[in-house]
Amino acid sequence: AQTVTQSQPEMSVQEAETVTLSCTYDTSESDYYLFWYKQPPSRQMILVIRQEAYKQQNATENRFSVNFQKAAKSFSLKISDSQLGDAAMYFCAYRSVWDSNYQLIWGAGTKLIIKP
Amino acid sequence: GAGVSQSPSNKVTEKGKDVELRCDPISGHTALYWYRQSLGQGLEFLIYFQGNSAPDKSGLPSDRFSAERTGGSVSTLTIQRTQQEDSAVYLCASSLAVSGGPADTQYFGPGTRLTVL
Numbered sequence A: 001a002q003t004v005t006q007s008q009p010e011m012s013v014q015e016a017e018t019v020t021l022s023c024t025y026d027t028s029e030s031d032y033y034l035f036w037y038k039q040p041p042s043r044q045m046i047l048v049i050r051q052e053a054y055k056q057q058n059a060t061e062n063r064f065s066v067n068f069q070k071a072a073k074s075f076s077l078k079i080s081d082s083q084l085g086d087a088a089m090y091f092c093a094y095r096s097v098w099d100s101n102y103q104l105i106w107g108a109g110t111k112l113i114i115k116p
Numbered sequence B: 001g002a003g004v005s006q007s008p009s010n011k012v013t014e015k016g017k018d019v020e021l022r023c024d025p026i027s028g029h030t031a032l033y034w035y036r037q038s039l040g041q042g043l044e045f046l047i048y049f050q051g052n053s054a055p056d057k058s059g060l061p062s063d064r065f066s067a068e069r070t071g072g073s074v075s076t077l078t079i080q081r082t083q084q085e086d087s088a089v090y091l092c093a094s095s096l097a098v099s100g101g102p103a104d105t106q107y108f109g110p111g112t113r114l115t116v117l
Helices: none
Strands: A003-005 A010-014 A019-021 A024-026 A032-039 A046-052 A064-069 A074-079 A088-096 A110-115 B005-007 B010-013 B019-024 B031-037 B043-050 B065-069 B075-079 B088-095 B112-116
Touching: A003 A088, A010 A019, A019 A110, A024 A074, A032 A064, A032 A074, A046 A064, A046 A074, A074 A088, B005 B088, B010 B019, B019 B088, B019 B112, B031 B075, B043 B065, B043 B075, B075 B088
Parallel strands: A010 A110, B010 B112
Antiparallel strands: A003 A024, A019 A074, A032 A046, A032 A088, A064 A074, A088 A110, B005 B019, B019 B075, B031 B043, B031 B088, B065 B075, B088 B112
16 A cells, blocks of 8 residues: 655744755555645645656646655655745645545645744 | 535534535536545545446445435535544545546545534
């Protein structure tokens, strides 16, 4: 079974600086999808970025980018120019290409604190 | 357009009572998912609906949990004889498709916080 591990329960960063959140996963599959979701206090999960495992190029979305290391099974999220609105829980998630129910498998989350 | 909506936002109940949680997916989305988020943890898959196919109930933790989806749209998650360990946030998500690619991205509702006293 696949697992996702986020080893940082909490991270803090000064506003306007850069922070990297770590995620590792375990799988025997070669094709899969990886996601970073953000959960602010409103509880609603918001997709931040998505990566297909067959793509070697790292996904980027404005100030958010990932460092996808397939061999190392690592998928870290870099947030540049941190803003107060980035404060939230961040979850890393894995989705198998082969699972018939398309469920997302989640890490335990990292709480990101932005210091003004 | 409107996102995924869930009701109620919060629900407090007494141990042993039944509760119903509702999810309205994004219009046109064929797939619907229920997840449970316990305090300080990631999400746990509960059940998956795709179109008119039989749901995948493999994540339901016990036979006290059931869900239905009427007319391929609104879904209700029912928990019978609630226990204190059922206290959690219940999140619903929907996706346009499940075929791979951006169309299968799951969009989430704000969740229902269930507290069992």
